[in-house]
Amino acid sequence: MDELIARALNTAQLRGATYADVRVVETTRQSLLVRNGLVQGIAQAEDAGFGVRVVVDGAWGFASSHRLDLGEAERVAEQAVRIARASALTKRGDVDLGPPVVQRGSYRSSVEVDPFTIPLEMKLELLLRADAEMRRVRGVTATEAEMVFIRQRKIFASTEGSFLTQEIIESGCGIEATAVGEGEVQRRSYPNSVGRHQQTRGWEFILEQDLVGNAPRIAEEVVALLRADPCPDTVTTLILGGSQVALQIHESCGHAVELDRVFGTEAAYAGTSFLTPEKLGRFRYGSEVVNIVADATVPGGLGTFGWDDEGVPAQRVDIVREGIFVGYLTDREHARQLWRLLGPSPYVTGVSGGAARAMGWNRIPLVRMTNLNLLPGSWRLEDLIADTDEGILMDTNRSWSIDDRRLNFQFGCEIAWEIRRGRKVRLLRNPLYTGITPAFWRSCDAVCDEDHWVLWGTPNCGKGEPGQIAHTGHGAAPARFRNVRVFGRR
Amino acid sequence: MLGDRRAEALLKDTLACSRADETEIVLLAEDEALTRFANNTVHQNVAETNAAVAVRVAIGKRLGSAVTNQLHPEAVQQAITRAEAAARLAPENPGFPGFPEPRPFQPVAAFHETVAAAAPEDRARMVLEVIRIADAHGAVAAGALSTSVEEVAVANSRGVFCYHAGTRVRFRTVVHREEGSGYAERVGWRWDALDIPELARSAVERALQARAPRELAPGVYPVVLDPYAVQDVVSWLGYAGAGALAVQEGRSWMNDRIGTELLSEDVTLWDDGRDPAGIPLPFDFEGVPRQRVVLVERGVPRGPVYDTITAAREGKASTGHAPLRAWPESASVGPTPMHLFLAPGDAALEDLLRELDRGLYVTRFWYTRLVHPRDCVVTGMTRDGVFWVERGEIAYPVRNLRFTQGYVQALAGVRGVGRETWLLGNGRFGAERVPALLLEAFTFTGLTEY
Numbered sequence: 001m002d003e004l005i006a007r008a009l010n011t012a013q014l015r016g017a018t019y020a021d022v023r024v025v026e027t028t029r030q031s032l033l034v035r036n037g038l039v040q041g042i043a044q045a046e047d048a049g050f051g052v053r054v055v056v057d058g059a060w061g062f063a064s065s066h067r068l069d070l071g072e073a074e075r076v077a078e079q080a081v082r083i084a085r086a087s088a089l090t091k092r093g094d095v096d097l098g099p100p101v102v103q104r105g106s107y108r109s110s111v112e113v114d115p116f117t118i119p120l121e122m123k124l125e126l127l128l129r130a131d132a133e134m135r136r137v138r139g140v141t142a143t144e145a146e147m148v149f150i151r152q153r154k155i156f157a158s159t160e161g162s163f164l165t166q167e168i169i170e171s172g173c174g175i176e177a178t179a180v181g182e183g184e185v186q187r188r189s190y191p192n193s194v195g196r197h198q199q200t201r202g203w204e205f206i207l208e209q210d211l212v213g214n215a216p217r218i219a220e221e222v223v224a225l226l227r228a229d230p231c232p233d234t235v236t237t238l239i240l241g242g243s244q245v246a247l248q249i250h251e252s253c254g255h256a257v258e259l260d261r262v263f264g265t266e267a268a269y270a271g272t273s274f275l276t277p278e279k280l281g282r283f284r285y286g287s288e289v290v291n292i293v294a295d296a297t298v299p300g301g302l303g304t305f306g307w308d309d310e311g312v313p314a315q316r317v318d319i320v321r322e323g324i325f326v327g328y329l330t331d332r333e334h335a336r337q338l339w340r341l342l343g344p345s346p347y348v349t350g351v352s353g354g355a356a357r358a359m360g361w362n363r364i365p366l367v368r369m370t371n372l373n374l375l376p377g378s379w380r381l382e383d384l385i386a387d388t389d390e391g392i393l394m395d396t397n398r399s400w401s402i403d404d405r406r407l408n409f410q411f412g413c414e415i416a417w418e419i420r421r422g423r424k425v426r427l428l429r430n431p432l433y434t435g436i437t438p439a440f441w442r443s444c445d446a447v448c449d450e451d452h453w454v455l456w457g458t459p460n461c462g463k464g465e466p467g468q469i470a471h472t473g474h475g476a477a478p479a480r481f482r483n484v485r486v487f488g489r490r
Numbered sequence: 491m492l493g494d495r496r497a498e499a500l501l502k503d504t505l506a507c508s509r510a511d512e513t514e515i516v517l518l519a520e521d522e523a524l525t526r527f528a529n530n531t532v533h534q535n536v537a538e539t540n541a542a543v544a545v546r547v548a549i550g551k552r553l554g555s556a557v558t559n560q561l562h563p564e565a566v567q568q569a570i571t572r573a574e575a576a577a578r579l580a581p582e583n584p585g586f587p588g589f590p591e592p593r594p595f596q597p598v599a600a601f602h603e604t605v606a607a608a609a610p611e612d613r614a615r616m617v618l619e620v621i622r623i624a625d626a627h628g629a630v631a632a633g634a635l636s637t638s639v640e641e642v643a644v645a646n647s648r649g650v651f652c653y654h655a656g657t658r659v660r661f662r663t664v665v666h667r668e669e670g671s672g673y674a675e676r677v678g679w680r681w682d683a684l685d686i687p688e689l690a691r692s693a694v695e696r697a698l699q700a701r702a703p704r705e706l707a708p709g710v711y712p713v714v715l716d717p718y719a720v721q722d723v724v725s726w727l728g729y730a731g732a733g734a735l736a737v738q739e740g741r742s743w744m745n746d747r748i749g750t751e752l753l754s755e756d757v758t759l760w761d762d763g764r765d766p767a768g769i770p771l772p773f774d775f776e777g778v779p780r781q782r783v784v785l786v787e788r789g790v791p792r793g794p795v796y797d798t799i800t801a802a803r804e805g806k807a808s809t810g811h812a813p814l815r816a817w818p819e820s821a822s823v824g825p826t827p828m829h830l831f832l833a834p835g836d837a838a839l840e841d842l843l844r845e846l847d848r849g850l851y852v853t854r855f856w857y858t859r860l861v862h863p864r865d866c867v868v869t870g871m872t873r874d875g876v877f878w879v880e881r882g883e884i885a886y887p888v889r890n891l892r893f894t895q896g897y898v899q900a901l902a903g904v905r906g907v908g909r910e911t912w913l914l915g916n917g918r919f920g921a922e923r924v925p926a927l928l929l930e931a932f933t934f935t936g937l938t939e940y
Contacts, residue, residue: 033818038583041818042576045557046565049540061610062536066559079537086525086610087532090618120579128581142739144822180740185863265528268632268664271856274939362538399859401892403871408892408938410869412861430862432869434892434936465634466524466536489862 004073005157008052011077017054021158024050025361030149034127049361052077056084058094064362098336100160107306109169110299111202115149118203133215134177139223142178162311171205172198177219181226188222190214192243193396198457199300231431231488237391238484246456246474247397252437256406259334260367270463271404281347285325286441292320296370301473302457303370312354331356331367359468366464373475377447381478386422393417394431410434430489448477492519494653501645507570510547514589514646517543522638525613530621544816547573551582555816587802589646595779598770600656602680608637620690627694633663644777652773660915661686665693672696673874677915700875706888712849713932714842717912720924722855723897726868728827730860732785734800735824743866743898744791753789754904760784761827768829769921780810797825828920835907842906842928844882851877865896892936903930
């Protein structure tokens with residue numbers, strides 16, 4: 001592989017590149033799905049290839065291929081250079097990456113038990129047991145149990161002198177039960193919905209989730225939801241479960257602080273952001289209990305790594321400090337652009353925060369979330385409920401939608417309970433809530449403590465053209481928000 | 491590009507390696523290039539060459555699968571071995587009817603040399619023209635122009651072999667001028683299916699019209715939807731309930747309504763993977779020829795699309811809508827229509843606006859998500875131009891609105907259908923051809939600040 005990398009970098013430079021990097025990525029993905037008691041599939045996918053990114057005549061070019069041979073390395077590097085020259089036909093300024101980044105080393109996810117060493121039989125048995133436990137509950141019409149394991153080996157090398165190897169391992173799992181009644185369809189998921197729960201950990205993560213132990217509860221809840229009262233249409237106090245807080249962070253903070261969006265480069269697809277540069281360090285994003293960091297160093301997150309896909313070391317960056325917006329997610333190019341626009345300040349260094357990530361060998365790095373974490377507060381959940389005179393507790397995301405500047409959102413949850421005089425008094429179905437991002441986060445008056453804090457995994461974040469799916473992490477605990485508009489299915 | 495002969499040789503060699511009772515191989519190959527622009531300059535410009543084989547084997551009724559994107563014999567053999575090992579471990583799946591028998595299919599022309607040969611300079615020149623048009627109006631353009639060659643081949647041990655090569659060119663742009671934005675998009679398999687300068691001009695014009703939007707209270711309004719918004723409606727109806735698995739599990743908007751009058755009689759919706767007016771793919775990922783399936787006929791649901799396994803449950807034949815089953819997750823989705831056509835009417839856009847009299851004219855929907863599967867209730871935002879219409883003419887732009895609306899109910903109130911249809915992309919395979927619609931009522935539930 002060293003020879004392929006050298007050939008690609010040399011070819012790019014000989015053809016005129018002033019900067020080039022090569023990423024070789026090999027991914028193994030093992031997935032198992034049990035549905036309604038039947039094994040729907042046991043599959044393993046192997047995917048490998050390399051991508052060459054170049055700057056020529058001050059403009060970007062990128063080409064990639066699945067064929068890992070020297071001739072292809074030369075062809076792809078030449079193609080990248082030709083593409084960059086075509087880009088330069090429209091350029092309005094030269095690409096500026098700032099000071100060189102020179103890193104060398106290796107990194108491996110912190111894994112106690114490599115999930116690829118666990119026999120498939122053991123994995124299947126666990127899934128079949130969880131599935132069977134859900135189907136024992138009368139009224140459940142469909143069940144699913146799944147596991148996913150990913151091993152990604154990456155080599156990054158650049159003409160600036162970086163050479164890095166990384167091995168990232170992920171383990172994910174989830175169960176889901178569906179019940180169908182008259183004109184009603186309900187679903188409950190555990191530990192998370194829409195893309196399961198996942199971390200950069202090993203088999204120990206799967207065992208900790210206790211899918212089998214939670215299966216009866218999930219199934220009983222989905223059946224109960226068929227007969228539950230609809231969520232009322234009102235303005236009230238809202239307590240969100242941790243996984244829903246994670247989604248709220250992802251959509252209304254994570255995407256809003258991606259600096260490429262702020263500068264318009266996602267305008268045609270993912271959208272832009274309301275968090276424009278003049279707000280940095282000044283804008284009250286949330287209440288004083290809202291502290292958010294982007295932390296690629298925290299163990300176990302789907303956004304945890306040694307270096308990002310530009311070779312920048314993993315970092316922890318403040319995003320919201322005591323409610324004030326103080327930082328962006330950045331890559332090299334956009335960090336430099338911000339520095340040119342605003343000049344140096346406590347919030348602007350001109351150096352990348354290490355948030356450039358690519359889905360694989362065939363995609364370029366974009367500004368992506370690492371682990372965007374809401375720091376824990378001091379409340380216990382039972383105390384938070386007891387402290388709430390009237391409100392609604394919602395848990396587990398069912399639908400999510402937000403406008404293209406990340407302001408107007410509407411989220412639906414799988415389940416809710418009405419709270420009266422500090423107690424959960426009745427189950428509610430089809431709950432939805434809506435709001436405007438800063439008003440919502442400013443209404444946050446309580447966040448639960450470290451005991452309730454979970455580093456949730458979101459393995460399905462879409463952005464970019466051609467499309468890229470990123471795996472991001474979100475540390476979150478249940479939190480309370482005042483005066484929120486809630487309603488039921490319309 | 492591999493070509494049909496190399497594809498056939500590869501698949502047959504792979505089949506020969508398998509010791510399973512039954513084997514199915516799907517080959518997917520692509521060469522894609524995409525030129526992305528924003529702030530009136532190209533900022534991302536990429537190309538990819540990739541190919542993968544997806545192997546599915548059955549040992550009795552035990553199934554296993556594997557995928558590799560390395561096509562040399564050793565890697566392919568390893569994929570077969572992994573799939574066989576997985577199948578030996580899997581409990582029997584009593585519902586597995588076996589892989590399909592060969593059925594004759596008609597190849598469809600969907601390959602255009604000019605698209606296949608497009609160079610980065612060709613795309614850059616086209617993008618330059620878009621930028622020039624935006625610049626001339628003081629506007630800022632962003633978007634992407636992509637060209638690709640896709641090859642799909644399927645073979646199985648019962649004698650199925652089919653191969654298809656197609657091209658695709660897709661252009662889309664969002665143009666901003668002050669607070670206004672406009673949108674334009676088309677997809678096609680021929681380069682000349684898209685008039686890119688004309689699309690750019692229409693996006694610029696929409697952006698200029700959309701400046702200085704006024705606030706409009708959320709509420710229920712009659713609407714004219716541009717085909718961009720109509721595509722969203724049609725896509726969700728297809729994805730969230732027009733497949734047999736969703737109907738069999740009772741979670742489709744079609745449940746208990748097949749054969750009944752549900753939508754407006756102006757609504758006729760079908761799926762046809764063989765129609766060159768779309769982006770054809772004439773067989774599915776099991777190698778079954780795609781049938782033209784009428785999903786809704788003059789407002790009456792006629793039934794879903796099937797793959798082999800859902801068809802076997804009802805003693806029917808597959809309609810040729812199988813997903814790529816080598817990935818277990820596809821078992822949750824089941825068969826899905828990917829080549830939807832909504833029947834056009836006879837109205838020009840101006841006629842629809844005149845008929846609307848007072849209401850909203852919406853360019854497109856964005857970030858739409860299913861809130862509830864029954865009635866296909868969807869929430870999302872308007873984007874890139876929404877206008878208040880008075881006495882049949884655009885009066886002024888309004889700020890973007892959130893809607894939460896049952897798409898089934900929306901289509902029950904169709905008062906007019908456009909005569910022009912646009913082909914719009916939706917994912918890697920397939921596309922949807924839809925007209926504009928005038929709807930009696932649409933529920934807007936919130937607004938935003940721009």
